[in-house]
Amino acid sequence: MTDKILQRLRPELKSLSAYKVASSDGFVKLDAMENPYQWSDQLNQQWCEYLSHAAINRYPDPDPEPLKNSLQHQFGPTHKDIQFLLGNGSDELIQLLVLAIARPHASVLTVSPSFSMYQIISEMLGVPCHSIALDENHELDLAMMLAAIEQHDPALLFLAYPNNPTGNLWSRADVEKIIQTSQGIVVIDEAYGPFASDSFVDDLKQYPHVLLLRTASKLGLAGLRFGWLAGHTELIAELNKLRLPYNINLLTQLTMQFALDNYNVLAQQAATLCKSRAILADTLAAIPNVHVYPSEANFLLFKVYNASANEIFNKLLASKILIKNVSHQPGLADCLRVTVGTETENQAFVNALTAALG
Numbered sequence: 029m030t031d032k033i034l035q036r037l038r039p040e041l042k043s044l045s046a047y048k049v050a051s052s053d054g055f056v057k058l059d060a061m062e063n064p065y066q067w068s069d070q071l072n073q074q075w076c077e078y079l080s081h082a083a084i085n086r087y088p089d090p091d092p093e094p095l096k097n098s099l100q101h102q103f104g105p106t107h108k109d110i111q112f113l114l115g116n117g118s119d120e121l122i123q124l125l126v127l128a129i130a131r132p133h134a135s136v137l138t139v140s141p142s143f144s145m146y147q148i149i150s151e152m153l154g155v156p157c158h159s160i161a162l163d164e165n166h167e168l169d170l171a172m173m174l175a176a177i178e179q180h181d182p183a184l185l186f187l188a189y190p191n192n193p194t195g196n197l198w199s200r201a202d203v204e205k206i207i208q209t210s211q212g213i214v215v216i217d218e219a220y221g222p223f224a225s226d227s228f229v230d231d232l233k234q235y236p237h238v239l240l241l242r243t244a245s246k247l248g249l250a251g252l253r254f255g256w257l258a259g260h261t262e263l264i265a266e267l268n269k270l271r272l273p274y275n276i277n278l279l280t281q282l283t284m285q286f287a288l289d290n291y292n293v294l295a296q297q298a299a300t301l302c303k304s305r306a307i308l309a310d311t312l313a314a315i316p317n318v319h320v321y322p323s324e325a326n327f328l329l330f331k332v333y334n335a336s337a338n339e340i341f342n343k344l345l346a347s348k349i350l351i352k353n354v355s356h357q358p359g360l361a362d363c364l365r366v367t368v369g370t371e372t373e374n375q376a377f378v379n380a381l382t383a384a385l386g
């Protein structure tokens with residue numbers, strides 16, 4: 029009976045595995061690029077008061093214009109041809125984009141190492157995802173990228189800017205060349221925009237095939253599940269047909285509006301994290317047998333020498349510090365990724381790392 033039922037599922041499901049998240053109870057949690065700061069008691073009270081008026085018996089606004097206007101006001105671009113599409117996290121928007129191009133012979137192009145969801149979502153929807161290795165400095169391999177665009181003519185190209193898990197911003201000229209060469213949709217994923225010194229937000233109006241993807245997750249609202257796409261009106265209108273009605277629940281809509289009305293709090297936290305990032309990077313650089321890579325995000329990638337990343341990762345776990353072991357990813361042998369936390373968390377991590385390196 030069960031077998032018969034399971035046989036009705038797409039056979040490809042067998043080769044997929046569910047997304048696993050490490051258990052973090054009782055750990056200093058520096059694995060998922062969450063903002064370590066919470067809101068003040070006063071702000072929390074105002075937030076609860078704001079939510080208390082929610083008409084939870086009603087469906088939410090299916091397409092909340094005021095929220096989209098606030099997003100556009102805060103993050104831009106405020107160009108008349110640019111529209112926004114809201115998602116239940118940017119993961120949902122990545123899924124919607126792959127759904128939109130999924131047909132025979134269509135493919136996705138990205139780089140490796142990069143954000144795993146581009147590959148995972150393409151696989152689950154049966155769309156081939158090609159990825160081109162970054163060079164040894166984690167820069168784009170422009171010649172290989174252009175050759176892949178020529179060969180596969182990808183319908184969808186994902187570039188995380190800054191990239192996760194390497195943390196760097198690529199050469200802007202290389203990204204521009206890729207945008208100008210691509211005949212498909214190019215998504216610039218600026219999940220780490222709040223911590224970065226550059227953005228493609230002002231380039232959007234000039235390229236009808238470019239979409240900018242952003243999220244509230246890294247900004248301090250990972251629990252909310254809210255992301256958005258900005259792009260040209262015609263393309264956004266087509267994509268919007270695939271969006272499930274009411275995909276942004278009422279509590280998320282209200283909370284995001286409240287967060288934007290108090291944006292200075294989030295901006296201040298991001299500025300603090302950028303300062304902490306610089307301090308942590310200097311501290312790591314001074315530890316023997318550690319190489320830390322430049323970062324424009326709220327995490328640092330580092331490499332260990334004279335020890336294996338697996339061993340260091342496990343020793344940190346034993347000291348109740350959870351970071352991310354990325355050493356199995358292509359080009360990242362013996363690399364680990366740590367999220368920038370509070371000063372206290374960063375110090376606990378540095379102490380445990382120093383001890384682990386012995």
Ligand SMILES: *Cc1c(COP(=O)(O)O)cnc(C)c1O
Nearest residue numbers: 117118119143188192219243245
């Ligand atoms: C964390 C991250 C996201 C965020 O995804 P959400 O679903 O919005 O939480 C998107 N892109 C990149 C590159 C990321 O690292």
